[in-house]
Amino acid sequence: MNRIKRRERLLIGVLIVVIMVAALAFIRSQPWGRFELRPIKPNTPNWIVCVRLNEDANGDIMVIQPEGQTLMLTEDDFDARSPDWAPDGKKIVFSSNRRDYVYQLWTIDPDGKGLSQLTLGGGAKLAPYYDRDGQNILHVAQGLITEVDVKGVHSLQLIPSASQMTQVREQYGQIAFRYAKRPNPDLIAAVQRIDEGEQVVLQDLTLAQQQFTLPIVIAGEYVDLDWSPTGQSLVVSGAGLIVPTQSGEKRMGGVIRFDFGATTREVQPLPLWLSPENAQAAIEVAWSPDGSRVAFVLCERLKDGELKRIGLATVPESGGAPTLIVEGEVYHPHWAPDGQQIVFAMGKPGNRQIYTVRIDGTDLKQRTQSGDHITPKWSPAR
Numbered sequence: 001m002n003r004i005k006r007r008e009r010l011l012i013g014v015l016i017v018v019i020m021v022a023a024l025a026f027i028r029s030q031p032w033g034r035f036e037l038r039p040i041k042p043n044t045p046n047w048i049v050c051v052r053l054n055e056d057a058n059g060d061i062m063v064i065q066p067e068g069q070t071l072m073l074t075e076d077d078f079d080a081r082s083p084d085w086a087p088d089g090k091k092i093v094f095s096s097n098r099r100d101y102v103y104q105l106w107t108i109d110p111d112g113k114g115l116s117q118l119t120l121g122g123g124a125k126l127a128p129y130y131d132r133d134g135q136n137i138l139h140v141a142q143g144l145i146t147e148v149d150v151k152g153v154h155s156l157q158l159i160p161s162a163s164q165m166t167q168v169r170e171q172y173g174q175i176a177f178r179y180a181k182r183p184n185p186d187l188i189a190a191v192q193r194i195d196e197g198e199q200v201v202l203q204d205l206t207l208a209q210q211q212f213t214l215p216i217v218i219a220g221e222y223v224d225l226d227w228s229p230t231g232q233s234l235v236v237s238g239a240g241l242i243v244p245t246q247s248g249e250k251r252m253g254g255v256i257r258f259d260f261g262a263t264t265r266e267v268q269p270l271p272l273w274l275s276p277e278n279a280q281a282a283i284e285v286a287w288s289p290d291g292s293r294v295a296f297v298l299c300e301r302l303k304d305g306e307l308k309r310i311g312l313a314t315v316p317e318s319g320g321a322p323t324l325i326v327e328g329e330v331y332h333p334h335w336a337p338d339g340q341q342i343v344f345a346m347g348k349p350g351n352r353q354i355y356t357v358r359i360d361g362t363d364l365k366q367r368t369q370s371g372d373h374i375t376p377k378w379s380p381a382r
Contacts, residue, residue, distance in 0.1 A: 042111045043381060044089035046336075048343055048367065049073075049110070050354055050376040051081055059374075061094055063110055064354060064367050073112040074098075080106075082127045082375060084181075087134040089381025093118065095126050095139070105139060105148070110379075118152040129181040138182065145179050145190055145203075159190050159201070161208035178224070184231025187260070189217065197221040200236055217258060217267075218242065221251070221305065226287045226294075228317075234258045235272070237296050239281030239307055243274065253281035253301055255294060255315055272319040281307050282322075284332055290339040292317055293359065297330050312344055314359060325361045336378045343367075343376045 046066040051059040059080045061073040074080050078098035085092055092110060097103045099117060103124035108115045119125045123142040130137055136147045138158070145159035159179070179190035188203040199219035204211075221240030228235070236258065240251040254274035258267050272294060275281065282296040293314045299307040312330045313322040331345040331352060340359055345352040354367040354376050 041090045041109050044085075044110050044379040045381045047089070047110060047379040047381070048354065048356075048376050049083045049085065049092055049379070050345070050373050051083065052368075053372040053374065061092065061108065062373070063092075064376075068367070070368065071112060073108050073110075074115075079103075083377060084129050084137075085377060085379050085381075086130050087132060087380055089379040093128045093130060093137055095124075095128060105137065105152075107150075118150075119148060119155075120152070127178070129179075131185070132183050138179070138188075140177060140179070143177065145188060158188055158205065158208075159203045160214060161203070161211075163209050163212055164214060180225045180227050180234070182231065183227050183229060187227075187231060189225050189227070189234050191223055191225065194219065197240065198223045198238075200225055200234075202234075218256065218269075222281070222283065222307070224283050224285045224296075226285050228287050229289055229291045232260050234260070235285055235287055235294050237282035237285035237294075239283070239299070239301050239305075240278055241274075243271070250276075251278050252276055253278050253299075255282045255285060255296060257294075257317070257319075270319065272315045272317070273322055275301075282313070283307065283309075286333050286335055286342075287317075288335050288339040288359075289337055292339065295333045295335065295342055296322075297333065298322060298324060312342065312357070323361075325359065326355070326357055326364065332375050334377045337380050337382055341378075343378050345373050345376060 048064040050062055052062045053059050060075050061080050061083050063071050078096055080094050080096040083092050083094040091107050093105055093107050095103050096106050103126055105118040105125045105128050107118055126140045128137050128139040136149055138147045144157050146155055146157050148155040182188050186205045190201055191198050192201055197220055200217040200223050201214040202217050218236055219242050220238040223236055223238035225236050237255045239253045242249050243252050252274045255272040257270040257272050260267055279301055281299040281301050283299055285294060285296040287294050293316055295314045297309055298311050298313040300310050301307055309329045311324045312326040312333055313324050315322050328346045333342050333344040335342055341356055343356045346355050347353050350372050352372050354373050357364045
């Protein structure tokens, strides 16, 4: 009799353990159930994260350490894109179709551990950026600029707001597909496609429920954008920017800074550099962390409107002639935290390597030797 009771107690104990393990696994599989098990993570000053493309053009997340070692964080048959560092350099967020071939947001530690799915539900989630405080992650969800907290529990649609939704959808087929990382929590800028090309729109979240349209900052054939470190100035680069002149509007390539006053209605445009005949263009603009310079990819605009990448250039935040730092087919420049170096990809598609260079053009270093690499980003950790 006692033996039977001991066996029953053993079976009940095993059953309880199995239920607890299953419950814990289920909780851990949900974004709302995520908790950190690793109090100590790699310290990442001077680490660089990028995407390495395989022969099928699917991306894997890779980090480059200061001593030159490379570490693949993902390496599989799925596609991973758009990595971004948490403000403390302890976590990386990226978009991947690794579950059911639907792009969702995932996070991972810089040493490849702690892979976790952040978002759920239908529709692709793309182009994530951490907010400055690291508590929220912005991304593009089916053409909407959306933020989600770092546990994936609470999300909020930012562009357009609910009151703007009907008007924006009726006027534009694509609501937003590119946006700038925001240092000011109340201001978001994004790029929309229009019949004539693209335009930059601005969302002031303090006014979003009272506005039925999104204010237009500037339009052009192609536009890119980035915020100043203070979040009160927006820089727009592009080709065929529609610029007011004394003789009327004219299309020019170049870089224009927009300074905002106490409200977004108080805006002062300041051209930093313009190509009056629209023969050159500036794309993939990036404002330095110290606010002193703006980097961009300098392009030649061909007769058919195509843009030929000719090098990495910078211009002072107050304006002036561009300084060409590196000549070549440059992609995706990104600043080091000290504002003294830039990381970028360079080469023909299929063989783009990661390079770093000082802002005076010295100390050019090739950081990868083979493969095809895009979207490098320097860790913000110091």
